Amino acid sequence: MLETRDLTIRFGGHVAVNAVSCAFAPGTLTAIVGPNGAGKTTYFNLISGQLRASAGTVALGGRDLTGQSPSARTRAGLGRAFQLTNLFAGLTVLENVRLAVQATRAGAHRRGLNLWSIWGDHRALTERAQAILRTVSMLERSDTPVASLPHGDQRKLEVALLMALEPQVYMFDEPTAGMDHDEAPVILNLIRELKKDKTKIILLVEHKMDVVRELADRIIVLTNGTLVADGAPAEVIASPVVQEAYLGLTPQDASGGTYALPHPDLPPSGGRGEQP
Ligand SMILES: Nc1ncnc2c1ncn2[C@@H]1O[C@H](COP(=O)(O)OP(=O)(O)OP(=O)(O)O)[C@@H](O)[C@H]1O
Numbered sequence: 001m002l003e004t005r006d007l008t009i010r011f012g013g014h015v016a017v018n019a020v021s022c023a024f025a026p027g028t029l030t031a032i033v034g035p036n037g038a039g040k041t042t043y044f045n046l047i048s049g050q051l052r053a054s055a056g057t058v059a060l061g062g063r064d065l066t067g068q069s070p071s072a073r074t075r076a077g078l079g080r081a082f083q084l085t086n087l088f089a090g091l092t093v094l095e096n097v098r099l100a101v102q103a104t105r106a107g108a109h110r111r112g113l114n115l116w117s118i119w120g121d122h123r124a125l126t127e128r129a130q131a132i133l134r135t136v137s138m139l140e141r142s143d144t145p146v147a148s149l150p151h152g153d154q155r156k157l158e159v160a161l162l163m164a165l166e167p168q169v170y171m172f173d174e175p176t177a178g179m180d181h182d183e184a185p186v187i188l189n190l191i192r193e194l195k196k197d198k199t200k201i202i203l204l205v206e207h208k209m210d211v212v213r214e215l216a217d218r219i220i221v222l223t224n225g226t227l228v229a230d231g232a233p234a235e236v237i238a239s240p241v242v243q244e245a246y247l248g249l250t251p252q253d254a255s256g257g258t259y260a261l262p263h264p265d266l267p268p269s270g271g272r273g274e275q276p
C-alpha cells in the first residue's frame, strides 16, 4: 500500500497540494485527473521526493518515506519516470537502459572480482535491456545516442528506464503527451501489460478521458490542490465536481499546448454554459 496523509506543499502563499490523504492498493491503476495547475504533477513530485512536503507524510508498505531522498525512495520501490536530464546524453539508448538495469541488480562487485562472472553479468544485463527496449518498440534505436532521439522516442525511453527499475509503484505523468498517433499505443499497451501484475501500484496522470476510462480502476480528482472526488471511473466522471472542474475550463486553458480537452468524452453537463 502506498499512502499519503495530509500531504501538503506551499509555494509562498500558494497551496499547490492541500492536505491530500489517499491510499493506493497493489493491483490498482488509479488515474489522477483535474484541470491544468490542479497540483497533479506536484503531488507526484511530493511522492517521489523531488519536492519536500510542507506538511504530511508519504509511506510505502508501512514505511515512512517522508524524510527520504528521491533515490532512497526509488530504492524503496517508487518508480518515477526519469527526466531526460538524468540520462547520459552521449551514451546510446541501449547503454542507458543497461545502466538502469544494472542499478537495480546485485552486480559483480558483490561477488568479488571474477572476470567470468562480470562478463556473464554484462551479457545478462544487455539481454534484459534489449528485452525492455523491445517492449517499447525501440530495439532498432539501440545504438542511437540519446541526445539525437526524436521527442516521441525520448518519451518511450523514459518509460523503458522506468521498467528497468522494476519498481513496485509506477507513476506516469501524461506518458503519451507529445507523441505521434502511432507511438501512443505502444505506451498504452505497456501500461495494459503492467496492469496484469497484481502486485504493482500504478498512478497515471492523464488528460485524455478515453484513456482514463479504459485503463483506470479508480479515479481521483484534484482541483486547486485539493482531492475533491475519489471512486469508480463511471461514477467519478459523472459526478458534478468533475463536470465542474472540466467544464469550468476556459478556451485559453484548452489551447495551451498539449492539453486534450475532455468535453467530448464527458456525459452532458445538464446545461452549464458550453462554448460553441
Ligand atoms: N516549483 C514551483 N514553484 C512555485 N509554484 C509551483 C512550483 N511547481 C508547481 N507550482 C504551482 O503549483 C500549481 C500546481 O502545478 P502542477 O504542475 O502540479 O499542476 P498540474 O495539475 O500538473 O497541471 P498540468 O495539467 O498543466 O500539468 C500551479 O499553480 C503551479 O504554478
Ligand SMILES: [Mg+2]
Pocket (backbone or CB within 6 Å): 040, 041, 042, 173
Ligand atoms: Mg502536470
